[in-house]
Amino acid sequence: MWSQIGNTAGVIAVCIVVSSLLLWRTRDLRLALVAPIAIAMQGLIFLIAAKVVDRDRPQVEKLDASPPTASYPSGHVGASTGLYFAFALLALGIERAWLRWTTVILCLAMPLLVAFSRLYRGMHHVTDVGAGVINGAICALLAYGWYRHCTRRRQGTRAASARSAGHTG
Secondary structure (H helix, E strand, O other), X not given: OHHHHOOHHHHHHHHHHHHHHHHHHHOOHHHXXXXXXXXXXXXXXXXXXHHHHOOOOOOOOOOOOOOOOXXXXXXXXXXXHHHHHHHHHHHOOOOOHHHHHHHHHHHHHHHHHHHXXXXXXXXXXXXXXXXXXXXXXXXXXXXXXXXXXXHHHHHHHHHHHHHHHHHHO
């Protein structure tokens, strides 16, 4: 089950549903785009790295059918880390502390469970999973940083407009 949560269809489905809910509730398109941007960047880096490294999967009995991609880095782990780490970063803005920390903990647990399942099922080496975590986390941080930068810039522009309106009024 955990392995399937990190597959492409599962990650895209969760991303569409949660990002749509975020857009509906906040009306903030940039906020809703953080997770899609994170997983898109992660996917691009995954494809390039898998093509360059082209590592075979571990020589152990596998509990899944092998995808046609190389073992390094883990795409399941990278995608789930990018998605759920982006959600964890966005959850830091939740006002109710119990809900904020429950959401953050659940979001951080998801990619770890996917990573464990990919190792357990014989699909990856430990370094494949580690590279996937790093790839997803960096992409989530970059996407979240873009959102924060846009938000600060927008707030700065509003504050400057309010100051200039106050001086002329």
